[in-house]
Amino acid sequence: MxxxxxxxxxxxxxxxxxxxxxxxxxxxxxxxxxxxxxxxxxxxxxxxSAGRRAFVEAYREFVEAVDLSELAIDPDEVFEGARDATPGRDVRV
Structure with a gap:
């Protein structure tokens, strides 16, 4: 405050x-x-007052600074269950 x-x-x-x-x-x-x-x-x-960086610029800087392979992150494990597996609604075409 x-x-x-x-x-x-x-x-x-x-x-x-x-x-x-x-x-x-x-x-x-x-x-x-x-x-x-x-x-x-x-x-x-x-x-x-510096303004915002574009996402791609920030991500590129992150990738240069961090060796992603050393983090041993499994995307399938991290995002498991994040997507709804049910079929969508019925649509008539």
Missing amino acids: AEKHSIAEARRHLPRLVREAEHGKTVELTRRGAPVAVLVGHRTFERL
Whole structure:
């Protein structure tokens, strides 16, 4: 949960609030009790503003980093029972 501070209070305690943000805390700034801005550390900002990678890009990176054969995962065992074996509904064509 973010700490909440009025803008007036934030002005008086800005160095402390910046240190808190640097250490991973989120600081919410309010005006008349309503949230108007959020103070976060640079690392958090970079992570949030970086955008999303495409799935194929993330998967390619994962495959390069992890030797799948060493994991000894049997897909048939993992996904056993995941698919409904009953026939579908009757359809007239």
